[in-house]
Amino acid sequence: MAEKNNLVMICIAILGVVTVAFGLADILVSAGGDGTELSILEIPGDMFRGGWGGFIVLFAGLFYLSGCKNVAEVHNASKVAMGSVLIWIMAGTDIFAMITESIPGGEDGPWFNSLSGFLGTYAPPYAPAMFLLPFSLVVVYYILKQERTR
């Protein structure tokens, strides 16, 4: 049991460190003014998604780190869950923005987007929160499972 808890703690701590790193990268890149693309990763350069959003990703990482020590305890579990909620807000709004962009056909195009244009909107690169989303889901699944057995 103790070994399992240690493993969970290490996993969440790693996720926390990566999330903090992504948050800092968002803030620093947006402070520079231009966005950056690294293969399928895109760090936005605008103050809204990069600056404001970067702070949220950073805080999500801090929530993970502050709650990772003993996730079996309900207050720590809530911090980790809240870190995931912040990631969902970021990734969720990114996905919603993609959906709203993918439907209309553009200024001079037809009313609705073509199938290739529609699918193309969902192609990479993605913002950091999108990469963190699956891990945040796993973390919350674990916490909810733990809550049910508590």
Added chain:
Amino acid sequence: MKLGPDERWDLIDSIASQVVTYGKYRHTLKDAIGELTVKPMTGIPIAIAVLYGFWSVFGSFAGTLCTDGFFVKLFDGYWLPWLQGVFPGEGGWLYSILIDAGGMTNGEFILSDNCFEAFGVLTSGLFVAIGVVLPAIVIFYLMLTLLEDIGYMPRLAVLIDTVLHRIGLHGYAIVPTILSLGCNVPAVTATRILETRKQRFIMMTLLAIFIPCGAQLGIMEEVIPELIGYALLYLVIGYFIFGFILNRIVPGKSPEILIDVPSYQKPMIANVRRKLWMRVSSFFKVAVPFVLLGCVVVNVLYLVGFIQWLGDILAPVFVGWFGVPKETAGPLVAAFLRKDLAVAQLSVIEMTQYQMLSAVVLVSIYFPCVATFAMMLKEGWKELIGSVAVLAVVVFLYGGIIHLIGKLIGVA
């Protein structure tokens, strides 16, 4: 039948044993998450994230999907050209009021190519009401209703209570403040949630001056997307600075509050739908007639030369003190009828980015729209006169300060 004290206690015990369940309290994950959202250290980042989500969804739905995605195309590509073609009397006064005020180049009447510039009742009026304001208001009230029904709003009230006490208000002032971002009219009514006259006066004045309504936000998102953050920053700073000053000079009490914070819960779709319908429909009953009336009045004022005359008279103040072109006098007059229309008018005036920012902030703080004005009058004429007096001072001072800041950083 008369019961003695012991029999009454027995009866109470017997009823209580039937209706009260006793158990051991267990601190659940939901409780712990609820606590995180009210503690400043953790609650503030969460509030920042919620606001981010709110604003991002607002922009994506209202701006990208509805207005830019479909309504601009519908109104500029089909509705405007069709009306310009079928309506007789191009260049005449009725044509200018209803369809297209256009412009004169070398003595020739030039038709507008988009609904922001046409300024006719049936073109710009309908475009603003349906194409811009409707999606903005629907998504704004939908998200507000969700936050209320989930149970986040009382937590936000607790979280912000200390800050709002600095300006003579308390946590519940967040309700009229956020409602005001949708429409100032119901927000004025919502100030009744505050206990004292002092609090209601401060709240009413601040929301009339510093809080842009959903319609205005929708237009700002459409015409000055790159400047909207700065404009809102100026408004937020002004809200707190002038709130702090008002708290010092307005006599009266600012009592504490005791809030019952409910647990988080899943919103019920039927409730959300009912609330959304009630808010959107009441907004439209007030807003749409004023948008259309605003177009008529502003066009008539332009046609009779009143705006030009006013611009000439106020030119020294506008150009010298506020640092904006004298042509902004027109939008400022229009702002009394509809602030969203006024921002749309500003978008077609040639000016620098900082002048545009100053002008948009001025339109926001200059005067409550006539519907809000009427609502404030209903709350009390003394409060209204007081608010207008404060407003006049704030516009003059804050407008000048914004110009000064621009000069100091070398952009004005």
